Amino acid sequence: MRPATGYTSGMTFPNEPSTTERVTRSKPDRHFGAGLIGGVLLLILALVFVFENATKVDVRIFVPEVRMPLLVALLIAGILGSLATMLLQLHHRHRRR
Secondary structure, three states: OOOOOOOOOOOOOOOOOOOOOOOOOOOOOOOOOHHHHHHHHHHHHHHHHHHHOOOEEEEOOOOOOEEEEHHHHHHHHHHHHHHHHHHHHHHHHHHHO
């Protein structure tokens, strides 16, 4: 409980800063940065991509023909392509030494 205004006994209260401390309070940044805008646009494009590529397709590589959504087939192809690229870069790096 706080004492009435004007009462000064030299007491400090636990949740209040002392008179010697400088209290600086900054306003939270409420502006939209380029990263946030880019992230939102990327999310919107990803959602459009997911909903546009939800149709089922037949895929046949090394296994018998499999029916799966086009999105899953594209994601698998992208992951396999990324892995192949990383392996080729690693191989190239070791050949240089």
